[in-house]
Amino acid sequence: METLTAAILPATIRRRPADSHKGTYGRITLIGGNRNFGGAILMASAAAVYAGAGLVTTITDASNQGSLHARLPEAMFADITDTAMTQSLITSANVVVVGPGLGTDAAALAVLKTVFATVTAEQTLVIDGSAITLVAQHHLTLPQAHLVFTPHQMEWQRLSGIPIAEQTAARSRAAADRLHATVVVKSHRTQIYTPSATYENPLGTPAQATGGMGDTLAGMVGGFLAQFADPDQAVLAAVYAHSAIAEELAERQYVVLPHQIIDELPRFMHEHQA
Ligand SMILES: NC(=O)C1=CN([C@@H]2O[C@H](COP(=O)(O)OP(=O)(O)OC[C@H]3O[C@@H](n4cnc5c(N)ncnc54)[C@H](OP(=O)(O)O)[C@@H]3O)[C@@H](O)[C@H]2O)[C@@H](O)CC1
Ligand SMILES: Nc1ncnc2c1ncn2[C@@H]1O[C@H](COP(=O)(O)OP(=O)(O)O)[C@@H](O)[C@H]1O
Numbered sequence: 001m002e003t004l005t006a007a008i009l010p011a012t013i014r015r016r017p018a019d020s021h022k023g024t025y026g027r028i029t030l031i032g033g034n035r036n037f038g039g040a041i042l043m044a045s046a047a048a049v050y051a052g053a054g055l056v057t058t059i060t061d062a063s064n065q066g067s068l069h070a071r072l073p074e075a076m077f078a079d080i081t082d083t084a085m086t087q088s089l090i091t092s093a094n095v096v097v098v099g100p101g102l103g104t105d106a107a108a109l110a111v112l113k114t115v116f117a118t119v120t121a122e123q124t125l126v127i128d129g130s131a132i133t134l135v136a137q138h139h140l141t142l143p144q145a146h147l148v149f150t151p152h153q154m155e156w157q158r159l160s161g162i163p164i165a166e167q168t169a170a171r172s173r174a175a176a177d178r179l180h181a182t183v184v185v186k187s188h189r190t191q192i193y194t195p196s197a198t199y200e201n202p203l204g205t206p207a208q209a210t211g212g213m214g215d216t217l218a219g220m221v222g223g224f225l226a227q228f229a230d231p232d233q234a235v236l237a238a239v240y241a242h243s244a245i246a247e248e249l250a251e252r253q254y255v256v257l258p259h260q261i262i263d264e265l266p267r268f269m270h271e272h273q274a
């Protein structure tokens with residue numbers, strides 16, 4: 001197990017070439033947010049935009065459209081019940097994030113099945129929150145794509161079958177290998193299982209223990225994957241930056257809110273680019 005250091009930031013976050021445009025920085029489609037959990041996909045989408053993803057589209061319940069555009073006019077919107085549009089927006093993305101606030105009812109399962117049937121081997125799919133629970137509950141066959149799972153410990157228990165108390169590095173490593181995926185097991189000391197190595201994040205504070213913190217990380221992971229060359233480094237740098245910003249804020253705050261991490265992202269990435 002390797003311990004992440006701040007060196008992952010400049011190794012990943014590169015100065016933007018002058019001769020570039022929004023298409024240079026990736027197209028990301030985020031899917032989630034039912035009538036009750038609209039905030040989750042809003043936070044994930046905002047994290048992707050503020051991380052610098054070039055073009056961001058949010059596919060969510062229609063009841064979330066007004067709040068999405070009020071908070072995040074940079075994001076495009078599509079109605080989650082429009083299957084043809086969903087397929088088209090998945091196909092045109094290089095990174096897809098599915099799950100924040102998606103819920104686990106029949107409609108959510110149908111959406112997830114559409115996502116799995118549409119992504120291709122060239123694309124990266126980040127699977128978070130409800131989507132992880134659905135994969136576990138329904139024993140879904142995973143698609144051929146670059147897969148990144150971002151479970152908290154209970155979601156990892158559901159997906160891997162390993163009880164939380166028995167989630168040792170060796171057992172989690174074997175389960176990640178069986179999934180042919182990168183797995184980010186979130187906790188006070190988050191562990192990241194890439195195809196080639198295992199890492200521990202030395203940062204993170206209980207000030208982060210608040211709803212939406214993982215939704216925000218999922219959007220950051222997607223935003224970093226959309227624009228940075230090395231996918232393993234992109235995931236590691238997103239995890240590290242998420243906690244590093246939280247630790248900065250926690251020096252003066254009892255609790256750190258997800259939107260505050262999002263607001264700090266452009267400044268933090270500016271300071272750590274190389
Ligand atoms: N504003 C919004 O719209 C928000 C929407 N959200 C969306 O809600 C959906 C459901 O996601 P979820 O994580 O809230 O619920 P679920 O999957 O049932 O897991 C909770 C269970 O696991 C247990 N548990 C054990 N270890 C744990 C650990 N380390 N970390 C966390 N939990 C741990 C925990 O134990 P307990 O708290 O009882 O001790 C409890 O029994 C998902 O789509 C998400 O995106 C949320 O992000 C909130 C903000
Ligand atoms: N005590 C803690 N110390 C460090 N990080 C924490 C702590 N509690 C939660 N976090 C972080 O907050 C995030 C929580 O993710 P998750 O449970 O999926 O939240 P949500 O689904 O509500 O957005 C993870 O990145 C996790 O590492």
Ligand SMILES: [Mg+2]
Pocket residue numbers: 128129152214215
């Ligand atoms: Mg979560």
